[in-house]
Amino acid sequence: MIIKKRTYPALARLEALRHRSTLSDEELNMLQSLTHQKLIEEQFETFLTPEITAQVDIIWHYTYQDYHRTIGLNVILVESDTIHLLKLNSYQGIHTLNDQGMLTAFFTGRVHEDLAQLMSVKLGLQYLLDRSLNIEIRAVCLSPDFELNALSHSSMILTAATLPAYLAQMTAPKLNLAPSTIQLAETTDAPYQVKAGVKNGLRCPHCDQLSEFNYHHHLILCLKCREISQLDQAFIRAAHEYMSLFPENRLTKDIMYKWCNKKIPAAKVASLLKKHFHTAGKTKGTYYLLEN
Secondary structure (H helix, E strand, O other), X not given: OEEEOOOOHHHHHHHHHHHHXXXXXXXXXXXHHHHXXXXXXXXXXXXXXXXXXXXXXXXXXXXXXXXXXXXXXXXXXXXXXXXXXXXXXXXXXXXXXXXXXXXXXXXXOOEEOHHHHHHHHHHHHHHHOOOOOEEEEEEEEOXXXXXXXOOOOXXXXXXXXXXXXXXXXXXOOOHHHHHHHHHHHOOOOOOOOOOOOOOOOOEOXXXXXXXXXXXXXXXXXXXXXXXXXXXXXXXXXXXXXXXXXXXXXXXXXXXXXXXXXXXXXXXXXXXXXXXXXXXXOOHHHXXXXXXX
16 A cells, blocks of 8 residues: 655656746756656556555655765565665666675776665664664666676665565565554655746646747647647646645635736636636635645
């Protein structure tokens, strides 16, 4: 059962900002990193068969923090009497284990900290939750081009070839792990302050750019690429982008009217919000929730 879903609020925020502001080098690097993370997590999810999902508690995106470092784990699996901490990667080429037991690229000598980070999280969780917890750690190398040197062996490294068998042996979690599962799932995203200068407007579904457009009933004509699109499609994306950038705000008719650069009549904005989103509040306090 999925205890904590796989979501990407920071990625959604950066994707929205990319078209409405100028990203810093740090933000561009983060966008690239999060996009890559999403891809490998989608790849890992293909290994989670319905049988495994029914048997195992799944916690996506756990962040461990102590005085020295912050470590992110892609996924935690809780089964039987064991907690499995997994860190995913797409390392390519031949790798070996160095003298310290660290995963190392054979030809370049680049050292990856996955196993050390996993061990830090394991020791930290045993201290915070329960020293008797049985915790397994695995670095999951999903690239088909990854190869572990024949002279190196580690049960803590999984590949796309060995992952299915590892998952298949898991059984349903026992009740005595329930409190630990709940604690592991209770992590929140760090607050983020959106910088000034974010542009309003609708993005064209065809050219993906903020654009001036001509509006007619349920259609818009992008004045950049000259393509015609459904207004609903562009409006829904604009609403999601607004809430990814300003999650602390409420989605209201006035906000969306201004967010669309006042190009869509207020009555039409209200109609679209009622059509596509769940209504909350009453009269002047009415706002809309993204979940239908």
